[in-house]
Amino acid sequence: IIGITVSKAENFSGWYQEVVLKAEMIEYYNEISGFFILRPSSMYIWNTIRKWFQERIEALDVEEASFPMFLSSKSLEKEKDHVEGFAPELAWVTKAGDKDLEVPVAVRPTSEAVMYPYYSKWIRSHRDLPLRLNQWNSVVRWEAKQTTPFLRAREFLWQEGHTAHLTEELAGEEVLQILELYAGVYEQLLAVPVVRGRKTEKEKFAGGYYTTTVEGYIPSNGRGIQGATSHCLGQNFSKMFDITVEDPAPKAGDKAKHIHVWQNSWGLSTRVIGVMVMIHGDDKGLVLPPRISKLQVVIIPVGINKSTTPEDKAKHYDQLQELKDTLKKAGVRADYDIRDGYTPAWKFNDWELKGVPLRLEYGPKDAAKSVVSFARRDTGEKGTISISDLAKDIPALLETIQSDMYNKAEKSFRAHRIVISKWEEVIPALDAKNVVLIPHCLKEKCEDKVKDLTTGKQEDAEAGEMKAPSMGMKSLCIPFEQPEPKIVKGETKCLNPECEAFAEAWCMFGRSY
Numbered sequence: 001i002i003g004i005t006v007s008k009a010e011n012f013s014g015w016y017q018e019v020v021l022k023a024e025m026i027e028y029y030n031e032i033s034g035f036f037i038l039r040p041s042s043m044y045i046w047n048t049i050r051k052w053f054q055e056r057i058e059a060l061d062v063e064e065a066s067f068p069m070f071l072s073s074k075s076l077e078k079e080k081d082h083v084e085g086f087a088p089e090l091a092w093v094t095k096a097g098d099k100d101l102e103v104p105v106a107v108r109p110t111s112e113a114v115m116y117p118y119y120s121k122w123i124r125s126h127r128d129l130p131l132r133l134n135q136w137n138s139v140v141r142w143e144a145k146q147t148t149p150f151l152r153a154r155e156f157l158w159q160e161g162h163t164a165h166l167t168e169e170l171a172g173e174e175v176l177q178i179l180e181l182y183a184g185v186y187e188q189l190l191a192v193p194v195v196r197g198r199k200t201e202k203e204k205f206a207g208g209y210y211t212t213t214v215e216g217y218i219p220s221n222g223r224g225i226q227g228a229t230s231h232c233l234g235q236n237f238s239k240m241f242d243i244t245v246e247d248p249a250p251k252a253g254d255k256a257k258h259i260h261v262w263q264n265s266w267g268l269s270t271r272v273i274g275v276m277v278m279i280h281g282d283d284k285g286l287v288l289p290p291r292i293s294k295l296q297v298v299i300i301p302v303g304i305n306k307s308t309t310p311e312d313k314a315k316h317y318d319q320l321q322e323l324k325d326t327l328k329k330a331g332v333r334a335d336y337d338i339r340d341g342y343t344p345a346w347k348f349n350d351w352e353l354k355g356v357p358l359r360l361e362y363g364p365k366d367a368a369k370s371v372v373s374f375a376r377r378d379t380g381e382k383g384t385i386s387i388s389d390l391a392k393d394i395p396a397l398l399e400t401i402q403s404d405m406y407n408k409a410e411k412s413f414r415a416h417r418i419v420i421s422k423w424e425e426v427i428p429a430l431d432a433k434n435v436v437l438i439p440h441c442l443k444e445k446c447e448d449k450v451k452d453l454t455t456g457k458q459e460d461a462e463a464g465e466m467k468a469p470s471m472g473m474k475s476l477c478i479p480f481e482q483p484e485p486k487i488v489k490g491e492t493k494c495l496n497p498e499c500e501a502f503a504e505a506w507c508m509f510g511r512s513y
């Protein structure tokens, strides 16, 4: 059978691998492990996201650039403090042909060290600010952990924005504008709800000042997943790379001094596609939100069989063409499937596997009544639409599917975000596939302890039980939207029973990717 042989509820990771393969989104690059081929249906989704995001950052005066994909160890040296943790992920080129390179070069895992020596050269006066450049490219991080399509790959497509500003306020404003665009990619295109917040000191980008993030939730395993990040780098990188401007408003009598610029960097990757697949897919395969689906409507001829005369078949197929033209004129990405030698049922399965949001069935009986039958991919709901209403009803139905998919996922995430004020309720909540909001002191050491306290111990596992001890919980973000009752400084204690500090905020924790 062409369908999915693994149930999403029973074997989530096996289900996921099978869906992305059988829906023809991905091919494993068997030559080298950890690399994947993105096939047309994935690239269509990525390009839809790219157009949507590109249009909006252009409105923010962000310009596009393309920098080399190799890093010299000299410029890597400049950010050595936080790069050392990443060193195992760096891929190096040491030879060209049969000659060793004098100095090995690293394949970019991100482009700060490639770009910022030139930011230093280009940014002289405050009139050169703000500088806002974005790259659409791919980066390489030689992950040691198990890779999986879209979610963790050794090379992935992303965009990386790198901006420089005169003040912390101007940088901070942009950090949030970009974060809101990331939330828009998820909520408006992928029908995926996200929580907006700030990363804790432990989870933020170590080279930065603060990190804001959009966090997703995977109902199948109750885990949180980082969706995209928008960092304020503060003046950390401008000090490392000497990116300064003359003070535009020196106090009278002061000699001209130089200000280190305030920088941001922000990235969203093809991981977003994996998140969408995991949330919306089902045991028949992919379920695509209409706004990002290459094919929104597939029209399947039914009731055509051996007894149908060639004339009638030809006439019927002409009508399929008319239906398709009507839908295309209405702005719907539609096509029909007249592949010979396959039954309608086979075709239904094939297009369900590929996640096409809406199927229309059209046979001689429908023709006689000037209707088409429809079947929604997300809910399976069926019905009929009169052909005269197609141009109006189909676009409306597609928008209904888009918002129903979002609302269903939003309801599920909201129901699995549990506000907790008693420590003993935490692990049961995690085991019930929830993420939790707890009063927390936000200190790194305390977070380490919370992770340890919530990691199942080997001896707890039933003797001989193969299951790995349950994963501890990490902080996901400090939600901008804080639950009631608001944490009052010095009143509520940090929920970690071994921590004496007061809570600073409600912090979202969960098992995570």
Ligand SMILES: O=C1CCCN[C@@H]1CCCn1cnc2cc(F)c(F)cc2c1=O
Pocket: 083, 086, 087, 088, 089, 090, 109, 110, 111, 112, 141, 159, 160, 161, 205, 207, 229, 231, 265, 266, 267, 268
């Ligand atoms: O996350 C983003 C958004 C886009 C621009 N970059 C930032 C920070 C990237 C953080 N990061 C993430 N991963 C890395 C992996 C490495 F091998 C390495 F040398 C450096 C890094 C590294 O700096």
Ligand SMILES: [Mg+2]
Pocket: 141
């Ligand atoms: Mg990483």
